Amino acid sequence: MREEPQPIPSIVLPPIQDPDKEGEWLKSSLHNWLDQEFIPEAVNEKIAQRASQIFVRQRLEGENDLGALVIAIVTEMQAFDFSQSFYGEFAIANAVSDLILDSLGIDHCCGN
Incomplete structure (x- = not known):
């Protein structure tokens, strides 16, 4: 018999402890990633500044689910003018997710 697919478990971040430090880390990490990708x-x-602001504000409002944070970044980055960039809101949100997963030691490649 074929096994039913199981939902991917949510990744819930611990509550934010130091918003300035977390925001600066994300801004710097994302900026480096953006510069290295293209x-x-x-x-x-x-x-990087805008995505970091969205992320930290969401965290301060009590959102710790990584999936919900990614959706918030996609939604709010839609208002950002990407005309001078190779990127768009989905690439930015996915990069933030990957950076967070890397920082937690969680493999994000290939569905693992």
């Missing part, structure tokens, strides 16, 4: 662009700093 070419360094001036707009990358603004993208």
